[in-house]
Amino acid sequence: MAERKTLTFAIMDAPYESARSTTALRLIDLAVRRGHNVNVFAYEGAVSVPFAKQTPHPNAVHGRDVAEEDHPNPKDWVQGVMEEAARRGGKVDWVQCGLCVDERGVVESIPGTRRGSPADFWKFVQESDNTLVIPTR
Amino acid sequence: MAKKALSIIATAYRATLEEQDDTIVWLTHALKGAGAELDVLLRGNAVNYAVKGQDASGLAFGERRQTRPPRIDEDVAKLIPKGVKVFIVEDDLRERGLERGDLIAGVEPIGRGQLPRLLGQYEQVWHW
Amino acid sequence: MSRYLFIESLDPFESNDVQQLWELAAGLVRDGQQVTLFLVQNGVLGARQHPRSERLIELAALGVEILADEFSLRERGIRVERLVRGVKPAPLDVVVDLLAEGHKALWH
Numbered sequence: 001m002a003e004r005k006t007l008t009f010a011i012m013d014a015p016y017e018s019a020r021s022t023t024a025l026r027l028i029d030l031a032v033r034r035g036h037n038v039n040v041f042a043y044e045g046a047v048s049v050p051f052a053k054q055t056p057h058p059n060a061v062h063g064r065d066v067a068e069e070d071h072p073n074p075k076d077w078v079q080g081v082m083e084e085a086a087r088r089g090g091k092v093d094w095v096q097c098g099l100c101v102d103e104r105g106v107v108e109s110i111p112g113t114r115r116g117s118p119a120d121f122w123k124f125v126q127e128s129d130n131t132l133v134i135p136t137r
Numbered sequence: 138m139a140k141k142a143l144s145i146i147a148t149a150y151r152a153t154l155e156e157q158d159d160t161i162v163w164l165t166h167a168l169k170g171a172g173a174e175l176d177v178l179l180r181g182n183a184v185n186y187a188v189k190g191q192d193a194s195g196l197a198f199g200e201r202r203q204t205r206p207p208r209i210d211e212d213v214a215k216l217i218p219k220g221v222k223v224f225i226v227e228d229d230l231r232e233r234g235l236e237r238g239d240l241i242a243g244v245e246p247i248g249r250g251q252l253p254r255l256l257g258q259y260e261q262v263w264h265w
Numbered sequence: 266m267s268r269y270l271f272i273e274s275l276d277p278f279e280s281n282d283v284q285q286l287w288e289l290a291a292g293l294v295r296d297g298q299q300v301t302l303f304l305v306q307n308g309v310l311g312a313r314q315h316p317r318s319e320r321l322i323e324l325a326a327l328g329v330e331i332l333a334d335e336f337s338l339r340e341r342g343i344r345v346e347r348l349v350r351g352v353k354p355a356p357l358d359v360v361v362d363l364l365a366e367g368h369k370a371l372w373h
Contacts, residue, residue: 129367262370
């Protein structure tokens with residue numbers, strides 16, 4: 001197990017629009033599995049990633065109902081990462097840029113996320129061992 | 138000592154009309170207000186952000202008019218008196234048919250060959 | 266000496282800008298720095314041998330460590346034996362480890 005560090009990730013992509021959203025979650029998940037504490041600053045479209053009202057759907061093209069499709073929403077993946085962190089005694093501090101939340105109307109996020117601002121991002125940067133910005137395009 | 142960051146802005150005009158701002162230039166102002174030590178490097182298409190006289194006014198949807206269009210050149214210019222150095226890649230300007238006379242005052246042109254040394258001056262390098 | 270981690274998610278077919286990042290990586294190495302270039306997502310499309318592979322081969326020869334995300338390779342059906350010379354497959358864990366070691370990380 002690696003020495004426990006604190007890593008900060010800034011993410012910007014809304015779910016379902018880019019492969020970056022999934023790679024970001026892969027990195028966050030791996031960081032948690034390797035025992036690190038993780039800060040996430042969700043900016044712009046990324047505030048929709050943990051939106052509590054995402055719901056799964058059936059897939060008529062493939063002839064599958066909701067249960068058969070078994071298609072987790074991104075919020076479920078975020079929840080999975082947070083549960084993994086809790087199991088390992090690590091922390092995930094997920095901050096949602098408040099203005100970005102407001103303008104998108106995605107006020108309800110899953111538990112474990114909190115509202116914040118760019119000041120939180122700067123605090124994360126100062127207090128963590130390293131920061132990776134994953135931009136959008 | 139506070140960590141110092143170089144914020145490299147490359148993506149340009151992404152959702153700037155909806156946001157009425159460039160979200161990374163805006164973020165830079167907000168971070169500076171929160172006490173951040175950071176400078177900006179404009180590269181790629183974002184070198185156009187330093188072009189004087191950008192005008193995004195006039196957008197309307199039915200009777201709903203946009204009254205506060207983004208003023209990106211002004212927002213970039215306002216970073217400079219706040220102590221943010223704004224570097225701009227000269228080669229990217231030239232490739233886009235831009236000259237120094239097209240630009241707002243105060244940006245610092247830098248050649249691509251000087252970028253390694255510039256990056257070495259910062260603890261953090263972010264690419265937007 | 267500084268250690269850099271460049272994470273390249275774009276491919277050289279769709280984006281001219283990828284070349285710029287490769288040139289910056291080369292410039293840093295010539296300046297005495299250490300650079301790891303980690304290809305991910307469509308960035309791995311440039312890792313399969315193709316008519317313009319030479320630049321990537323030159324980068325590797327210059328001393329840039331070039332890795333390609335195993336999952337992204339498998340997702341796109343890119344077999345290891347078809348990789349450009351000097352590019353090695355690697356798990357995404359490497360990115361986390363290099364971040365934890367303090368490499369200056371830049372995502373493109």
